[in-house]
Each structure stands twice: as structure tokens, then as C-alpha cells.
Amino acid sequence: xxxxxxxxxxxxxxxxxxxxxxxxxxxxxxxxxxxxxxxxxxxxxxxxxxxxxxxxxxxxxxxxxxxxxxxxxxxxxxxxxxxxxxxxxxxxxxxxxxxxxxxxxxxxxxxxxxxxxxxxxxxxxxxxxxxxxxxxxxxxxxxxxxxxxxxxxxxxxxxxxxxxxxxxxxxxxxxxxxxxxxxxxxxxxxxxxxxxxxxxxxxxxxxxxxxxxxxxxxxxxxxxxxxxxxxxxxxxxxxxxxxxxxxxxxxxxxxxxxxxxx
Amino acid sequence: xxxxxxxxxxxxxxxxxxxxxxxxxxxxxxxxxxxxxxxxxxxxxxxxxxxxxxxxxxxxxxxxxxxxxxxxxxxxxxxxxxxxxxxxxxxxxxxxxxxxxxxxxxxxxxxxxxxxxxxxxxxxxxxxxxxxxxxxxxxxxxxxxxxxxxxxxxxxxxxxxxxxxxxxxxxxxxxx
Numbered sequence: 001x002x003x004x005x006x007x008x009x010x011x012x013x014x015x016x017x018x019x020x021x022x023x024x025x026x027x028x029x030x031x032x033x034x035x036x037x038x039x040x041x042x043x044x045x046x047x048x049x050x051x052x053x054x055x056x057x058x059x060x061x062x063x064x065x066x067x068x069x070x071x072x073x074x075x076x077x078x079x080x081x082x083x084x085x086x087x088x089x090x091x092x093x094x095x096x097x098x099x100x101x102x103x104x105x106x107x108x109x110x111x112x113x114x115x116x117x118x119x120x121x122x123x124x125x126x127x128x129x130x131x132x133x134x135x136x137x138x139x140x141x142x143x144x145x146x147x148x149x150x151x152x153x154x155x156x157x158x159x160x161x162x163x164x165x166x167x168x169x170x171x172x173x174x175x176x177x178x179x180x181x182x183x184x185x186x187x188x189x190x191x192x193x194x195x196x197x198x199x200x201x202x203x204x205x206x207x208x209x210x211x212x213x214x215x216x217x218x219x220x221x222x223x224x225x226x227x228x229x230x231x232x233x234x235x236x237x238x239x240x241x242x243x244x245x246x247x248x249x250x251x252x253x254x255x256x257x258x259x260x261x262x
Numbered sequence: 263x264x265x266x267x268x269x270x271x272x273x274x275x276x277x278x279x280x281x282x283x284x285x286x287x288x289x290x291x292x293x294x295x296x297x298x299x300x301x302x303x304x305x306x307x308x309x310x311x312x313x314x315x316x317x318x319x320x321x322x323x324x325x326x327x328x329x330x331x332x333x334x335x336x337x338x339x340x341x342x343x344x345x346x347x348x349x350x351x352x353x354x355x356x357x358x359x360x361x362x363x364x365x366x367x368x369x370x371x372x373x374x375x376x377x378x379x380x381x382x383x384x385x386x387x388x389x390x391x392x393x394x395x396x397x398x399x400x401x402x403x404x405x406x407x408x409x410x411x412x413x414x415x416x417x418x419x420x421x422x423x424x425x426x427x428x429x430x431x432x433x434x435x436x437x438x
Contacts, residue, residue, distance in 0.1 A: 059309035125283030
């Protein structure tokens, strides 16, 4: 697609990158299961599994460097996210939060790794999946903990609020818990990755286009590339941050569902 | 496929998910979750637990060792003071005993001296006795001899007589 677009654009001036640049064609024939994002997601699963299985396989009291690397990520999620946010009984949510964090992190960072250079999470399907699973997890946890009736009653009719206020609060709460939370969770991640990648495309492709222009434009192109490089570092930060935020919010929602009062 | 049919100016809605991606995403994430839960989390948790135990055990061991050291120190101090007082006692005893031994030896020596002196006295007395006896015998014999001489020679006068006696005594003196 991209190749077609770019080649068609030649001679017609610069075509700014758009959402179409995220629609990558299948690699094998017409099979929609063979696109680059799909391979990247599978690659991320293999990479994460391999890395953590190898680093934890011989986990001992005194960690090797390799074990220490894997353990640092694990204990970051365990201590800073699960333990601090969920508190008591956090341990059973560690596997989920850990998977969430590493999955998002690696797929985000794919966006700046040379030759891969595509943040998988800029394909909205993947954030949707993660948000849906998180949504299911925290509602399930709440129902299990407090019983379906009490759980949904407390969401809709927040205790300790004057009765008249329910007219206002109840719709808002329902909206928050059942629509806004999963939607914002997925869209925040998607939009950050999408916009970040678009920004990089603008500067890198723009620089490339400038290089093909007249001599004056050729001189400007290094600046475009330089900004592209700076933005790459910035993107790295955003990618880590988004993985953290998604996991943090998931932990917060779980903690909220576990708490007796919202 | 939509990829092929896309016209030049047309824009795709990036918020519409692809079925293939949804399916693969769900499977991939589930797979990752199961793998990490089964193989990775238990191993790390085990290591954490072992570490906690090791640290706790280490602290306990250190505390125990310290207590042991303190106890040993107290014991040694006690033993030292006991040994010192014992040494003091021993020295005192030795001094007393030494004095007693010296006193004893002195008494013994004096006794010995006295005994030797007594023996000497006895032997002198015996010798003297012997000498007296011998002298007595000799004087007797001499007297007899003298008498015979006097008898043999005419005892005319007083002067002669005294001469004889004198001579006799002189002989006696010489023979002694």
C-alpha cells in the first residue's frame, strides 16, 4: 500500500503520511493474517516469553546479570504497580499485570527498533483486546469479591451520597465503569502510538522528500532528520510511559473493584 | 481486499479494528499471559521467597552469633577474674608455706647442730675417761716402778730422796 502510494505520489509533490500508512498489505497473497503487525505481535510474544523464561529458569538467591535484568522488570511491576496499588492480595494479579506491561512495552518499542519500526499498538485492534480483557478482569474480580448484586449496586448507587444526587451520579458512574474506562484505556494507548509514529513519519519522509528537491531544500533536510532523531528519543519515553500508564490504570481498576467502597 | 481497492484520496478509519488483528491479538496475549503465569512468575516468586528467607536467616544467624560471642566474653571475663584471684590465693599460700619450710629447716638444723655438739661432748668425755683410766694405770705402774727404784737404792737422806723424785718426774715429763 505504502509503496503504491509513494510511487503514485512521485511527480505530484509531497504526500503527507496519513492513517493509510498504517494499513500494511498482507505479506503472503491476500491472507489478512500475514500482515506486519500480526507478525510483530507474534514476535513480541516469542521474545517476551523466551527472555523471561531464560532469565527466570535458574532464578536463584544471588541473581546472574541476565536474571537480574528480567527480575528488575518483574519486580517493577510486582512492587510498584501491583503491590502499591492493589495492596493486600495483590499477588494473584501480578501475572496479568506483568503480561500487560511487557506486552505493551515491547510492542510499543517495536516502533523505534531499526528494521521493525512499527508500533503494533498503533493498530487499534490490539489496544481494544487489552482493554476488553482488562474490563472483563476487573468486573469479574468485583463480582467475585462482593457478589454481582452488591457490586453493581455500589457502582450505580454510590454509598454515602444524597439520594437526589443519584439522578446525576448514576448515569455518570454507569458511563464511567462500562463505557469510558475501556474506551479511554484503549484509545489512549492507540492514539499515543499512532500519533507518535505519524510524527516520525512526517519528519523522516519529509526529510527524504526535501533531499530530492532543489539544493536549498536539500540543505534543510538534515534538520528534518535531526528532529526525527530527537522525536525518536521522545517516542521511546512515550512508549514506556504508555505501557506504564495502561498497567497502572488496570491495577487501579482492579483495586477499585476489590475495595469495599468505591 | 480493502488494500487493493483503496483509491488515491480515500482515508481509512484507524479506529475500525481488523478481525484478523483482533483474533491474533487475543490469542497472542492469552498465550503470553499463560506462559508468563506458568513458567516465569513462579520462578521469580520462588527466588524472592528464597531471598527473603536467606536474609531473615542471615539476620537471625548474626544475632545468634552475637549473643554467643557476648556469652563467651562474659564467660572469659569471669574465668579470668577467677584465675586472678586463684593465683593470688596460691601466691599467698606459697609464701606461708615457704616461711613454714624455712622455719622447719632452721629448727632441724639447730637440732642437728645440738645433736652433733652433744655427740662431740660425749666422745670427748669418753676419751677423757679413757685417758684418766689409762693415766691411772700408768701412774700406778710408775708408782710401783718408782717404789721399786726407791727401794733398790738406799734412801739415805732427804736430799737424795727428793732428787730421785725430781728425776722421776723429769723422766715422766720426758716420756710424756
